[in-house]
Amino acid sequence: MSSRHLLSIRDLTSEDAITLLDSASAFWELSRRSIKKAPTLRGKTIINLFFENSTRTRTSFELAGKRLSADVINISVQSSSAKKGESLRDTVATLDAMHPDVCVIRHGASGAPGFVAERVNAAVVNAGDGLHEHPTQALLDAFTIRQAKGDLEGLKIAICGDVAHSRVARSGTLLFQKLGASVRLAGPRTMLPPQPESLGAEVFDRIEPALEGADVVMMLRIQQERLAGTYFATLREYAREFGLNSTRLELAKRDAIVMHPGPLNRGIEINDDVADSDRAVILNQVEAGVAVRMAVLYRLAGGGEARL
Amino acid sequence: MRTLLDEEAVDRGLRRIAGEIAERHAGAADLVLIGIRRGGVGIAEALARWMADLEQVAVAVGTVDITLYRDDAATALPNPRIGPSDIPCSLTGRDVVIVDDVVFTGRTVRAAIDAVFDYGRPRRIELCALLDRGGRELPIQPDYVARKVDVASDERVDVIATNGRLRAVVQPLTAPSIPPPT
Numbered sequence: 001m002s003s004r005h006l007l008s009i010r011d012l013t014s015e016d017a018i019t020l021l022d023s024a025s026a027f028w029e030l031s032r033r034s035i036k037k038a039p040t041l042r043g044k045t046i047i048n049l050f051f052e053n054s055t056r057t058r059t060s061f062e063l064a065g066k067r068l069s070a071d072v073i074n075i076s077v078q079s080s081s082a083k084k085g086e087s088l089r090d091t092v093a094t095l096d097a098m099h100p101d102v103c104v105i106r107h108g109a110s111g112a113p114g115f116v117a118e119r120v121n122a123a124v125v126n127a128g129d130g131l132h133e134h135p136t137q138a139l140l141d142a143f144t145i146r147q148a149k150g151d152l153e154g155l156k157i158a159i160c161g162d163v164a165h166s167r168v169a170r171s172g173t174l175l176f177q178k179l180g181a182s183v184r185l186a187g188p189r190t191m192l193p194p195q196p197e198s199l200g201a202e203v204f205d206r207i208e209p210a211l212e213g214a215d216v217v218m219m220l221r222i223q224q225e226r227l228a229g230t231y232f233a234t235l236r237e238y239a240r241e242f243g244l245n246s247t248r249l250e251l252a253k254r255d256a257i258v259m260h261p262g263p264l265n266r267g268i269e270i271n272d273d274v275a276d277s278d279r280a281v282i283l284n285q286v287e288a289g290v291a292v293r294m295a296v297l298y299r300l301a302g303g304g305e306a307r308l
Numbered sequence: 309m310r311t312l313l314d315e316e317a318v319d320r321g322l323r324r325i326a327g328e329i330a331e332r333h334a335g336a337a338d339l340v341l342i343g344i345r346r347g348g349v350g351i352a353e354a355l356a357r358w359m360a361d362l363e364q365v366a367v368a369v370g371t372v373d374i375t376l377y378r379d380d381a382a383t384a385l386p387n388p389r390i391g392p393s394d395i396p397c398s399l400t401g402r403d404v405v406i407v408d409d410v411v412f413t414g415r416t417v418r419a420a421i422d423a424v425f426d427y428g429r430p431r432r433i434e435l436c437a438l439l440d441r442g443g444r445e446l447p448i449q450p451d452y453v454a455r456k457v458d459v460a461s462d463e464r465v466d467v468i469a470t471n472g473r474l475r476a477v478v479q480p481l482t483a484p485s486i487p488p489p490t
Contacts, residue, residue: 026373026390034398035426038376068376298376298390 005117005124006296008133009174017178020295021143027298028143028291031067041070044101044301048074049092050127051107056262056286057127057137061104064293070101070301088112089119096120101301105129123300128167136293137261138171142179143288144281145216148257153180158210158252159201160242161220161269162191162227168261169220173199186210187220187242190231207242211251218259219244219269235268245271249279257281309483312439312457312465313476321454322351325436326358328452329405336365338402338431344420345373345391347409347467350474351438355407370395372406377419393423400428409467409476411437411453414446439476441465 003011012020030038046065050058058074065072075095088107095103096119103122105113110130117124128134145152157176163169163185173183183201185192186209196203204210211217224235232238244258258270258280266272274280313321333339336359343352349371356369375390406420417435424433436452441459459465459478466485467476 023390026376026392029392030376033426034428038426039422040376 004300005113005126006135006300007114007117007124007126009135009138009171009178011135012175012178014178014180017139017142017175020139020292020299021146023298024139024143024288024291024295027064027067027294028288030294031287031290036067037069038067039069040298041065041068041101041301044068044070045099046070046072046102046104046297046301047095047100047122048072048104048127049095049106050075051077051088051105051112052128054106054128057106057289060286060289061125061127061136061293061297063290064297065102067290068294068297068301070297073100088115092116092120096122102297125296125300130167131165131170132167133171133174134167135171135175136289136296137168138175139296140285140288140292141168141172141218141259141261142175143292144259144285145176145181145257147284147288148281149215151180152176155181155215156184156213157181157216157218158184158186158207158214159218159220160186160207160210160244162222162231163187163196163220164191164193165223165227166220169218170199172218173201177201181216184210184214188232188238207244207248208251211248214252214256216257216259217244217249217252218261221261221263222265222269224265224268239268243267243269243271244274246273246277249274259285261285310478311475312478313455315470315473315475318438318454318474318476321438322354323358323362325452325454326355326362329355329436330359330363330365333403336363336367339405340368340370340395340397340399340402341405341407341436342370342372342395342420342424344406344408344416345371345393348407350469351409351436351467352407354474355436368396370397372420372423374416374419374423377422379415379419393427395427398428399424399430402428402430404430404433405436405452406433407436409437410439410441410465411435411448411450412441412443412465414444414448417448418446438467438474439465 062072100122104125104127106127107129110132112129113126159169185201186204186207189205260282341352343349356367359365372393373391434451437450438454440453440456462481463478464481
């Protein structure tokens with residue numbers, strides 16, 4: 001592909017994705033050494049610009065940059081000029097004038113990273129924008145699946161929960177299909193996207209048919225603070241109808257793995273007996289996150305001709 | 309395509325080097341051979357086999373990928389394929405022999421030395437190459453080499469594996485590249 005940004009999974013061909021995932025295994029190995037650092041991005045500057053709170057994604061990007069020896073600066077909305085009324089456009093123009101090589105952006109508005117990418121010299125990485133996409137999450141999920149299953153080709157992947165409000169589900173669906181898997185989306189009708197066919201996935205309003213024979217079960221986080229009372233009646237009802245427990249998991253393949261982007265709502269979308277079982281690869285996902293983000297930063301900050 | 313070392317010459321050279329390494333590192337207890345991906349990996353493994361055959365010593369073998377340590381990592385990598393490094397043990401206090409197929413500018417070796425240090429602090433690092441083709445740009449010299457030859461700058465040295473045996477050939481820089489032996 002020719003983009004110098006990573007804004008959407010649509011920017012990647014399956015070959016680009018495979019190259020990134022392959023190189024991520026080298027970075028994964030690096031993070032397990034006693035000296036977790038390579039000099040590759042020495043002298044490069046990375047700005048993490050987070051308009052939404054996210055400790056885990058920001059930490060993951062920060063570690064990824066630092067393990068490649070880049071200088072990493074974190075800016076969060078609480079301490080930034082956005083509070084003083086500065087527009088996104090002026091904020092990024094100001095930052096760009098300091099010549100960062102990569103700008104990692106999380107924003108509540110869909111398309112904000114794309115808006116920024118058109119206006120800066122830095123390479124832009126989308127770290128989650130509104131209801132749109134979260135491409136590095138999809139890559140780390142694919143990396144984790146490859147670790148467990150070798151390859152995505154032919155796998156059945158169930159993504160369950162609040163699909164409509166999930167950029168994780170959207171990016172994941174696009175990437176997993178690109179890599180040859182078939183995707184099933186399941187959730188209450190109020191939480192399914194209005195035009196699910198545009199994602200090319202099978203859609204279910206119950207969780208059981210999605211789980212049947214699945215190789216991978218990915219549970220999405222219910223944003224209780226935002227959604228209770230409007231999209232479903234009570235958390236208890238949601239947990240009863242859509243929560244993953246060990247009994248329901250028996251519908252999936254015997255060696256199916258369970259994923260969750262975190263943070264977990266234990267007892268709501270996922271029960272302890274699943275989350276703490278050896279089927280859960282949730283911490284592997286966290287580890288994969290650093291490796292995959294190192295691969296992305298390396299490709300985008302790798303200078304002159306580097307393209308994803 | 310011109311042959312620099314045929315299979316016999318490669319075997320003779322590696323056998324001699326295996327003897328030299330075994331002699332200099334009596335017992336080889338603290339010794340680790342580290343092949344530089346990808347060309348040096350097969351050579352390191354062949355050396356370990358010769359050392360087992362001739363000297364009855366089992367020597368640890370690892371591989372290192374130097375992509376992240378290149379001095380041009382930030383400018384010259386249009387489509388890098390980074391591979392995993394595989395170091396079997398901590399290198400602190402060990403004698404390390406870095407193994408490559410061909411030593412040329414010395415930049416790869418410089419990167420490999422940096423990479424090795426990230427796995428511990430070896431007591432000593434030596435360099436072994438099947439071929440030394442001259443053209444050094446850094447003050448780096450191999451300690452063990454099967455053959456030293458001068459190769460023109462518009463030519464390339466390839467080490468080719470056939471049926472598990474290696475030979476070294478020279479061809480024009482423009483010739484399609486041959487994947488290194490694995």
